[in-house]
Each structure stands twice: as structure tokens, then as C-alpha cells.
Amino acid sequence: MAEIKKVAVLGCGLMGSGIAEIAAKAGYETWVRELNDDLVKRGRGNISKSLDKAVEKGKLEASVRDEVMGRLNFTTSLEDLKDCDIIIEAVTEDIELKNEMFRTLDKVCAPHTIFASNTSSLTIAAMAAATNRPHRFVGLHFFNPVPVMKLVEVVRSIAVEQAAFKTAFDFVRTLGKEPVEAKDTSGFIVNRLLVPYMLDAIRCLEQGLATTEDIDKSMTLGTGYPMGPFVLCDFVGIDTLYFIAEIMFEEFREPRFAPPPLLKRMATLGYHGRKTKKGFYDYSGAAPVVVDLGI
Numbered sequence: 139m140a141e142i143k144k145v146a147v148l149g150c151g152l153m154g155s156g157i158a159e160i161a162a163k164a165g166y167e168t169w170v171r172e173l174n175d176d177l178v179k180r181g182r183g184n185i186s187k188s189l190d191k192a193v194e195k196g197k198l199e200a201s202v203r204d205e206v207m208g209r210l211n212f213t214t215s216l217e218d219l220k221d222c223d224i225i226i227e228a229v230t231e232d233i234e235l236k237n238e239m240f241r242t243l244d245k246v247c248a249p250h251t252i253f254a255s256n257t258s259s260l261t262i263a264a265m266a267a268a269t270n271r272p273h274r275f276v277g278l279h280f281f282n283p284v285p286v287m288k289l290v291e292v293v294r295s296i297a298v299e300q301a302a303f304k305t306a307f308d309f310v311r312t313l314g315k316e317p318v319e320a321k322d323t324s325g326f327i328v329n330r331l332l333v334p335y336m337l338d339a340i341r342c343l344e345q346g347l348a349t350t351e352d353i354d355k356s357m358t359l360g361t362g363y364p365m366g367p368f369v370l371c372d373f374v375g376i377d378t379l380y381f382i383a384e385i386m387f388e389e390f391r392e393p394r395f396a397p398p399p400l401l402k403r404m405a406t407l408g409y410h411g412r413k414t415k416k417g418f419y420d421y422s423g424a425a426p427v428v429v430d431l432g433i
């Protein structure tokens with residue numbers, strides 16, 4: 139693993155901040171790139187808060203937290219990432235935005251630099267094709283919350299060379315995560331199975347099978363899932379789920395990936411789940427309360 143010393147993360151939102159946190163925790167000099175100073179400040183604050191929580195819970199020494207923060211560098215410039223050995227993109231699922239960044243980085247980074255995307259639904263080919271290094275381009279799909287979820291899907295596009303794929307796969311292990319290899323089709327392994335499940339739960343609700351709470355209760359108490367499907371939809375984000383479903387439907391043209399009308403209405407009206415404090419549940423009070431969606 140001598141090949142990777144310096145890690146870059148593009149975007150410091152929910153996923154990017156988690157990825158940067160675990161990379162710095164694993165001992166890598168880590169560079170985080172955000173669009174402007176306000177977003178840098180917010181991203182740095184989120185990582186620092188997460189590490190503080192770990193210290194409060196006795197999971198991390200205060201001195202280690204300070205060392206981890208010391209390994210994190212924040213910038214608004216893509217040029218600052220030119221010496222990084224791996225660049226992990228975790229920005230909004232907008233292919234043009236991603237490709238514009240990758241085109242710039244392709245010019246400034248060394249030929250050995252591996253490009254990776256944390257996309258949940260786009261194909262790696264769609265990004266690799268915008269660069270001159272499709273042979274050094276992989277998917278690294280982390281799960282939310284990144285510090286907790288053990289899995290990373292390492293996505294093998296048809297163009298990637300074995301050496302780059304292996305380096306990325308081994309790198310995941312150094313982060314304390316468990317890698318699995320997936321083919322480059324939309325949704326990879328987890329979302330291929332999880333998205334139709336969440337969409338089906340919404341269809342069950344639309345069809346009046348049972349209440350929101352009872353469907354959630356059934357899947358937690360009946361199958362041992364840590365969250366029911368609607369709590370999970372709110373956790374992932376209604377807008378994100380809608381977007382992923384649209385892309386997966388476009389890829390496979392199968393009805394099971396088609397977003398149900400209720401999901402579309404919620405996405406349109408800003409019922410985006412936990413992040414907007416309202417989705418299938420309302421999170422503005424002490425405990426979540428089911429939202430009346432007129433069903």
C-alpha cells in the first residue's frame with residue numbers, strides 16, 4: 139500500500155465529511171475540497187463535532203482527535219489536490235458538476251493518481267469517460283453513517299486496470315472497512331436491492347396495506363432490520379431516493395425502480411426527510427411523529 143499516502147475528498151457534506159474523517163483517522167494526510175469558505179467552515183465543523191462526540195463517549199482520546207484534525211487540510215482550490223494519490227468524489231449527484239471537476243483534476247494530477255466516485259446511482263463509466271484515465275477510475279461507494287457502516291462497494295468498470303482496482307480495494311481495508319467488488323451497473327449491489335424495497339414500502343403505503351408506523355414496526359421487529367423502511371427513507375433523504383430511483387429506472391427500464399407518485403410529490407414539496415425535519419415523519423419535536431400524507 140505504499141502507493142497511497144495522500145487522500146483527497148471532493149465535497150464535505152454528509153458523505154464527504156464521513157469519508158474525510160475516517161481517512162484522517164486511518165493516518166492519511168487528507169485534503170478536503172469544498173466550493174467556498176462557508177462550506178469549508180461547515181464541513182470542518184461537522185467533522186470536528188463527530189470527533190468530539192467520539193471523545194465524549196470515551197471512544198477516542200482527546201490527543202488522537204487533535205492529531206486527526208491536524209491531518210485534515212481544507213481548500214477551495216482543485217489545484218491544491220495535485221499531489222494526492224487518490225481522489226474520492228462525494229458531491230451532489232450531478233454528472234456535469236462531477237465531470238467538470240474530474241476534467242480539471244485530470245490535467246493537474248499525476249498519471250498515477252486514482253480517481254474514485256462515491257456515487258450511489260450513476261455509472262463509473264459516465265465519469266471515467268470524461269477523463270484520460272478511465273483505466274485508473276473506480277467507484278468507492280460508502281454507506282451512511284460512514285464512521286459506522288462497515289461496507290464499501292468497490293466498483294470495477296470495464297475500463298479499469300487490475301493494478302488500480304487492487305490498490306483501491308486494499309486502500310478500503312486500511313480505512314477499517316470491508317470492501318466488496320461490484321460491477322458498474324446503476325445502484326451496484328446494495329441499492330439494486332435496497333431501492334426497490336424502499337419504493338415497494340411506499341407503494342404499500344399508497345395502497346393502504348398498513349400505516350407508516352406499522353410497516354416500520356413490522357420490518358424492525360419482524361426481520362431485525364435496524365430501521366423500518368420509512369425511517370430509512372427519511373435517513374437517506376427523500377430527494378436523494380427519488381433521484382436514485384429515476385436513474386435506476388432509466389438504466390434498467392423495470393417498473394420496480396420507478397419512483398411512486400407519493401415519493402415524487404414529497405420530493406417536489408421539500409419533504410426531504412431528516413435534513414428538512416419533515417418526510418414520512420416530522421422531526422421538529424422531541425420524538426418523531428408520523429406526517430399526515432393524506433393517505
Ligand code: CAA
Binds near residue numbers: 188195281374
Ligand atoms: N457518526 C458516528 N457514529 C454514529 C453515527 C454517526 N453519524 N450515528 C450513529 N453512530 C453510532 C452511535 O454513536 C452509537 O455508537 P455506540 O453504540 O458505540 O454508542 C451507534 O452508532 C448506534 O447508534 P444509536 O444508538 O444512536 O442508534 P442505532 O442503534 O439506531 O444506530 C444506525 C444508528 C447505525 C444509523 C442504525 O440505525 C443503522 O444501522 N441504520 C441503518 C443504516 C443504513 O441502512 N444505512 C445505509 C443507508 S443507504 C446508503 O447509505 C447508500 C445509498 O446510496 C443511499
